[in-house]
Amino acid sequence: MTKIKLCGNFRVEDADLLNKVQPDMAGIIFAPNHRRTVNLTTAIKIRERLDDSIPLYGVFVNQNVMDMLTFFANGLIQGVQLHGDESELEVALLRENKVPVIQVVKPQQALLTTAADYLLLDNSAGSGETFDWRIVPPKSLRQTPLMLAGGLTIDNLEDAINQVQPEWVDISSGSEVAGIKNLEKMRILVDIAHQQTAKS
Numbered sequence: 001m002t003k004i005k006l007c008g009n010f011r012v013e014d015a016d017l018l019n020k021v022q023p024d025m026a027g028i029i030f031a032p033n034h035r036r037t038v039n040l041t042t043a044i045k046i047r048e049r050l051d052d053s054i055p056l057y058g059v060f061v062n063q064n065v066m067d068m069l070t071f072f073a074n075g076l077i078q079g080v081q082l083h084g085d086e087s088e089l090e091v092a093l094l095r096e097n098k099v100p101v102i103q104v105v106k107p108q109q110a111l112l113t114t115a116a117d118y119l120l121l122d123n124s125a126g127s128g129e130t131f132d133w134r135i136v137p138p139k140s141l142r143q144t145p146l147m148l149a150g151g152l153t154i155d156n157l158e159d160a161i162n163q164v165q166p167e168w169v170d171i172s173s174g175s176e177v178a179g180i181k182n183l184e185k186m187r188i189l190v191d192i193a194h195q196q197t198a199k200s
């Protein structure tokens with residue numbers, strides 16, 4: 001089984017869809033000026049409506065670590081995704097405060113030494129673009145659990161899992177139709193990930 005994070009939830013009712021399909025993690029975008037950016041009020045409502053069993057991660061791009069710590073301490077988020085050029089110092093500060101961290105790196109950097117809990121490989125930020133999965137180093141060399149992101153869809157997810165053998169996949173655009181979360185696609189994505197044991 002490969003674990004799955006469904007990201008870019010920006011409507012309060014997206015929490016209802018997530019509860020129906022039960023991904024292993026959900027994400028909301030706190031980075032400003034993106035199509036899926038949520039304000040604090042919406043974020044609170046999504047967390048309130050989301051099943052307690054589904055951890056909600058906040059996606060940040062070069063933002064204030066103190067805000068992340070406050071959101072975490074208040075139970076609004078259960079972890080952070082650092083999607084910019086955040087330093088290892090910031091990762092260490094978050095980890096010292098027990099905040100689970102997903103650090104986003106370029107696809108070639110899957111072997112980076114980090115204090116983060118997960119390394120997420122992505123070439124863009126929620127744009128639905130894939131990259132050449134052949135450049136990802138083999139699982140046997142990797143030390144940190146890997147999350148694969150970038151343009152994953154119901155049509156390529158199985159291939160991606162077999163080729164890259166990630167512990168997790170993370171999907172935003174591929175779970176939408178016309179920019180809105182789609183229950184059917186979300187269900188298929190979760191089913192594919194959970195049925196898929198990467199062939200080694």
Ligand SMILES: O=C(O)c1ccccc1N[C@@H]1O[C@H](COP(=O)(O)O)[C@@H](O)[C@H]1O
Pocket residue numbers: 007008027029031034035036037059061083120122124125126127128129149150151152170171172173174
């Ligand atoms: O989804 C966004 O709008 C977003 C904005 C800013 C930073 C990251 C964002 N999303 C992350 O991008 C990847 C890939 O998404 P996609 O499936 O290709 O659309 C994923 O990690 C999202 O969490």
